[in-house]
Amino acid sequence: MTQHLTTDTVAEYIAALKASDRPGSFVTCHRILPEIPARTAPATRPWPRAVQEVMLHAGVGSLYTHQALATDHIRAGRHVVVATPTASGKTLIYNLPVIEQFLHNPETRALYLFPLKALAQDQLATLNALTAHWAADARPAAAIYDGDTTAWFRKKIRRQPPNVLLTNPEMLHLSILPHHEQWTRFLAGLSFVVVDEAHTYRGVLGSHMAQLFRRLERICTRYGAAPSFVFSSATVGNPAELAANLTGIRPVPVLESGAPQGRRHVVFIDPPESPASTAILLLKAALARGLRTIVYCQSRRMTELISLWAGSKAGGYADRISAYRAGFLPEERRDIEARMHSGQLLAVITTSALELGIDIGSLDLCILVGYPGTVMSTLQRGGRVGRAQQESAVVLVAGEDALDQYFMRHPDDFFERPPENAVLNPHNPVILERHLECAAAEFPLDVHEPWLTDTAVRQAAAELENTGLLLRNEDGTRLLAARKRPQRHVELRGAGPSFHIQDMETGAVIGSVDGHRAFRETHPGAVYLHRGRSFVITGLDTAARTITAVAANVEYYTRVRGNKSTEILQVLDTKTAWNTRVCLARLRVTDQITGYEKRHARSGQMLGITPLDLPPNIFETEGLWFEVQDAARREVEDAFMHFMGSIHALEHAAIGILPLLVMTDRNDLGGISTPMHPQVGRPCVFIYDGMPGGAGLSRSAYEKAGELFASTREVIAGCPCETGCPSCVQSPKCGSGNRPIDKDGALFLLDAMRRCAPPPHEATGIVPVQPHSRHAETQQQATTAKAQPVPEPRMNNRFSILTPQSYAVLDVETRRSAQEAGGWHKAHAMGVSVAVLYDSRTDAFTAYTQDNVPEMLLRLAEFDLVIGFNIIRFDYKVLAPLLPPDTPWRLDALPTLDMLDEVKKCLSYRISLDNLASATLDAPKSADGLQALAWWKQGRIDEIAAYCEQDVRITRDLYLFGRRNGYLLFTNKAGQKVRVPASWQA
Structure with a gap:
């Protein structure tokens, strides 16, 4: 049972923090968000008596205004997206209409989709609790269908489908849609599709989900079902647009929350030392006061390091602290969640894995080790505290990252800035083709069906025909899949198949990593941290998708080095910003990792460089580039500044500040700066989506090119360092070790670009890339x-x-x-x-x-x-x-x-x-x-x-x-x- 502290405890903690020499002297902002009272409203149409009893049994006397409005729309058969803060009662919004519809028609079916298995477990318990006072045979049946469900129970669910099926995208993709003939009773009665944590479906996962939902709608139509979609989302800037991109339908948005909120302290700290060290000091003080605390880190490595350091310095509290992150095995995560909820654990140190609404009880303090990258994520993580309306606190400890430092210098901008837009590319060609093949395998595609009326979809289908993955029937009216189960070859998360990390000594699987990150994070020689233990990677088998590691106590960490090149395949759009030509294009990127650095764990000093012989990662994506006019280049060179260092610094600074404009992480972006691009014939800086096909990130950045230049200049000019640092022009993932870098040159170049006359309105002059075709070699032989x-x-x-x-x-x-x-x-x-x-x-x-x-x-x-x-x-x-x-x-x-x-x-x-x-x-x-x-x-x-x-x-x-x-x-x-x-x- 959770015990709430008195409000004096949190207030006293904040007062002691501000009064301390360290870290109190580094507080840059303390703002108190006042208590917000609840606002309630009745439903437009009265609820049936049985549903009213359900609410009373749950302690709900009346609905918050957003709950009443959203349920009104859902009961009227409309699609709805609800984007309100954490702990605002979104679960009740979809459960009540489902229960009501069940009372009218016991054959009603609802599909609840959750991005994490733990969320499904929470929501099953919540749904069952609502009708626990009903007779067993009168309740709506609910069941979880996921990877942990036994084969016997899966078969029973298919034969006797429950009224509410709780599952995740992978099960929908691999088990339900490909075998829809075994789900006819469930699909024919499907009235609701609930999409929880919809804001997580952005980027690559969002592109996959956009096609998965279209496949689901197609199957529903086959069985005569037209379900209402209910999206539950964190507060994002474009919830209706996000839902429309995901499904092709435009739902009614419900955005104004009527839920109450307790008094909350928000504190910004900019320490001169490591943010991890400051976080440990804050955590120790919180533990001493019994504050239930969650610490969010920006990386797996930081999560493990803080957990390890805090555990060794926490004395009697050591066994009441745990790390939690993706890559842990499911049973490990479930144990930590249960211990946190019961109060056995006082603190959990996590990545974004606990950003979602998994119930781990009511917390008092949230420590953010580094800015989470978006206003939305910051609000979502901070929303984990004060869920019982008690006084709470959120402390942001800044790192060296450009965004961290930007908000340390402009705290008012954080509180005034609206949440970012969630971005995805529903027509990522790589992903679209894979799901079209899956859809054709589920049942043949009719060339006249609505899905194929879209130009991008028709182009993808034609490409699949050309490669033999789709086969047209004899009369040309239908497209059939050449492979029997193509779904097995499509992974919804990450940019490639997952690799399992295995302890060589015990044979146990200690974690996993997606294929896109495998070469960068788990290359031979890399240091990998798991639950406070360090491992050194000894092998990477791409064919078997396995990584081997041995436990080792090392005093260093590793960072990859490499080089990249880009080819422009197709110019999509061109415009002028800051008197500079900016282009949006399809690109082919070649990313070659050449080795890795060893750096001392505490000082960061380089200990050595080890070469690697790994295959290049070649992919096509979307990106933008901007050209540097000859006049601006000459100004930089005439001022005796390092031109390559200038454009390199400009590239890093722009990528670092881009998450201020687009909901993304800088690790989802790539960049290349070149003093002379062979296709353009001028110096160029490229910024691109770091995944095959693109995720719509650079497309959104292109729309805000002028704002990107202005924000980049402000970051560089506002940083107090002399020669460049991670807060302005250095990048933690630079393959060349941040060399050459010229901070002053980047600032000078930006001003020179703006002084130049606008470029002439002419064709870009791009030299076409020779097509990679099977006839290219014979053409060369002919010459x-x-x-x-x-x-x-x-x-x-x-x-x-x-x-x-x-x-x-x-x-x-x-x-x-x-x-x-x-x-x-x-x-x-x-x-x-x-x-x-x-x-x-x-x-x-x-x-x-x-x-x-x-x-x-x-x-x-x-x-x-x-x-x-x-x-x-x-x-x-x-x-x-x-x-x-x-x-x-x-x-x-x-x-x-x-x-x-x-x-x-x-x-x-x-x-x-x-x-x-x-x-x-x-x-x-x-x-x-x-x-x-x-x-x-x-x-x-x-x-x-x-x-x-x-x-x-x-x-x-x-x-x-x-x-x-x-x-x-x-x-x-x-x-x-x-x-x-x-x-x-x-």
Whole structure:
């Protein structure tokens, strides 16, 4: 049972803090947020008597104004988003209408989605408590369906679905939507979809969720359900827009809270020493007064370090402090939550993992070690204290980060600044394609269904067709998935598959890390902290997605080094800000980690650099860049400032301050500064979304480019350091170790940019990137070959494949089988029984025996294109020994279309000529290769020639069909006729 302290305890703690020499002398702001009384209102339509009893049983005499308004809309069948502070009673908003609807119709179903399993456990207990006084058979049934649910209970839930199913996005993605036929009763009765903690669905996860919700809506439509969506969110700047981006629907926003709030102290501290050391002092003083405290850190490493240091210095309180973060095993997290809620723990030290509404009881003090990055997160974390309306306190301990220092110098801006907008990219092309494939696997996509009317979706579907992951049916009206369970290959969180971290000594899994961070945080040699213990990473197996580590007491930490480059793929928009051209574009980024630094844990002094040999991380994303005009560059150089150091410092400062404008973490962004970008022809600074496809972050930053320049200048000019520090122009993740950096040069450059005349309104002059296509190498070969004086055939290039004036079709039958020749790799030893060549110029088929094959081979050089089926890997290998020795070209230099190869490139597996011919032309092969070998031994050459000519005729007709229609047909494993794109369509 939680015991609340008297208000004097919190007030006395704050008074003692301010009166102390350390850290009191470093307090930059103390503001008291006054107590706010409750505002209540009745429902527009009276609740049924049973629901009124539920509220009375829960101690709810009347609803807060926002609860009454939101439930009015939900009961009217409208979509609603509620964005009010923590502990404002949002749970009641969706539970009451669900209970009411259950009373009207016991077949009502509701889907509750939570980003964390612990939240589902809390909400199940809350829902059950509301109707605990009802008879057992009269209550709405509720059950959790997640990774911890046993297989037996999962089967029972599917057969007898509860009225309320509580789950998480992963289970919806992997277990419910792919197996919707097993959920027909639940889906047909689905009336509500509740999306709790909706503000967490931003960035990459938000892009995934936008497609997951569209898949859910599509399934609901199939079963005749049209559920109302209820979004519950922390206070963000654009809740309705966020919900609309997630689902495509625009809900009614409910934003004004009527909930009460106790008196709250907010204190800003800017210590000269480590913020961790100051946090430990604050925590010790809180423990001595019995204040129930939560300490938020900005990283896993800081969480573990503070937990370790506090535990060693806390004396008798050591066993009442625990760390808590993502990467802990589920059973570890559940134990900490229970101990915190019961009061056994007085303090928990955590990352953002406890920012969400997991019930760990009512807390008195929140210590923020570093600014959380957004006003929204700060309010959300601070909202964990004072939930029982008691007096509480939030203390922000600033670090060296630019945002921390900005608010230390401008505290009023924090209190006046509205919460940021939650940003996501609902049309991230990488993510969209993956979910389109999943949707087609759930049931085929109709080309006329509403989802495919969007241009971005149609483009993604076309790309999936081109790569063979979506297959169009015979009449072209539906798209089918080529793979059976593509959902297994799509992870909703992080930028790649998760890696498990394993203790080599015990074999136990001690944590996990997503693929995007694996090379940076858990490379060989990296120091990894877990529950107060330090480990050194010994191995990283990308194939098995496992990381091995050994326990080690080390006095250093590690930081990666590397280099990056960027290619501009497509300019999306261009504008001028601060007399500077700013562009929004699709980019290809190559991030190469080259090594890591070892730095002393306390002093930060570099101890050494160790090289690493890791594969580069190459991805396409969205980003912005701004150009530095020649006049501004000359001004910097004429002032004898370091130009590269200036643009490098400017890049760091802009990324550091960008979270002031866009809801993001600087770790979600990347940057590159270059004194001369080869495509632009000028110095450039790039800022981009650090994940494949982009998350909409740099797109939002582009809209605020002028404000970004102004804020960046203010941060640099306002920092009291002389040469640059982490509070202004240094970055903790700089791959070059923050060298070169010129703080004065960055400030001078910003002013010079603004003094310059605006750039002319002209095209950007971007040099296009050469496409990465399978024909690029042959195009290069063509250029080299044409420079040679000897006669050459028309070389293989994309133009000749698409528009041949003349073409030949070739097939070869051999004298010996692969077994007789010694294996398929010895095709050159198989010999020729008959070869047939079709000439499009004369419309004639000519048969050749081995003796006159050399004559046929010389004819091949006359054609714009040679066509065959498995011609490159087989026919040419068989024929190669028969090419006259003085021929100045090789067979593999001929302009060749291998239809088997083209189909395999699209589908990633082989389709037989007989399958294609039967499905496309209704003309199966007349025989097979084994029969032809038997005929050779019997001397039946004419029959071999007839069979070979028939194969050539089929191959020609398939080529012409594909050229006219853009596809061929084949029969897949499910017995369906489907299309495969013909890459040679004119």
